[in-house]
Amino acid sequence: MSKPYTFIDLFNLLPKSNCRKCNAITCMAFSLLIFKGEKRLNECPYLDKDIIANLEGKIDTSKTFDQNLSKIVEQFKAEISSMDLQSSAERLGGEFSDNRLTIKVLGKDFSIDAQGNISTDLHMHPWVLYPILSYFINCKGAPVLENWVPFRELKNGKKWNPLFEQRCVKPLKNIADAYTDIFEDMIHIFSGKQVDSHYKADISLVLYPLPRVPVLISYWKPEEGLESDLNFFFDSNAEENLNIESIYALCSGLVMMFEKIAQRHSQS
Numbered sequence: 001m002s003k004p005y006t007f008i009d010l011f012n013l014l015p016k017s018n019c020r021k022c023n024a025i026t027c028m029a030f031s032l033l034i035f036k037g038e039k040r041l042n043e044c045p046y047l048d049k050d051i052i053a054n055l056e057g058k059i060d061t062s063k064t065f066d067q068n069l070s071k072i073v074e075q076f077k078a079e080i081s082s083m084d085l086q087s088s089a090e091r092l093g094g095e096f097s098d099n100r101l102t103i104k105v106l107g108k109d110f111s112i113d114a115q116g117n118i119s120t121d122l123h124m125h126p127w128v129l130y131p132i133l134s135y136f137i138n139c140k141g142a143p144v145l146e147n148w149v150p151f152r153e154l155k156n157g158k159k160w161n162p163l164f165e166q167r168c169v170k171p172l173k174n175i176a177d178a179y180t181d182i183f184e185d186m187i188h189i190f191s192g193k194q195v196d197s198h199y200k201a202d203i204s205l206v207l208y209p210l211p212r213v214p215v216l217i218s219y220w221k222p223e224e225g226l227e228s229d230l231n232f233f234f235d236s237n238a239e240e241n242l243n244i245e246s247i248y249a250l251c252s253g254l255v256m257m258f259e260k261i262a263q264r265h266s267q268s
């Protein structure tokens, strides 16, 4: 079975400059709108004619975004079902027992069996499920060095950085500004750990969305004459264990989960 062509595949062919000449807010939005049938490929002036000709017919606009995403998830599950789960446990930083491979996702068990069946207590956004399954397949088992680098300094981070800033950094900073105490709550909710101040940040915490892909989040509160600031840092080996689009999807999914928590927090 050939792999379904996805919005991520299309996104990878775009310049990621977010120039808006296609009237979409970002290249990612353009990619999603193509799959919704609301844009045409030739509306991006930077897509080569040969690429457009090659793509015609590969994009299934009859499905919703969620259906497209579930198609990718099904494909991942099929790939996982052909893996030797027992021998993959160490590579993934997980454990194998009762014919299931279990890893910790934000401190909660996430298990998969040889048929690709998933069980977890974590209520996750599909954007988080996609990178988790990608991790099962692509993680190389590189050790976590705790040598923290910003997203843009990851090997392929520069190209994705504008989108990462827009979809991950800014919205999380907005949450931190409005509900600063929620960072302390996140430590408990998602089994993160408080670490020594990173670059003199007021709050520095490490979350483990995947065992070999920790994320350090630092927040500097506003001071007189100075705006607040927030940044994500990744282990320098992160891309050995998860590709850059999955790191992006993982963080944007996390931010969406945090937004939900913040909304609930504001209503309680």
Ligand code: SF4
Binding pocket: 014, 015, 016, 017, 018, 019, 020, 021, 022, 023, 024, 025, 026, 027, 030, 043, 044, 045, 046
């Ligand atoms: S898809 Fe093309 S036109 Fe649209 S924002 Fe991206 S680069 Fe610009």
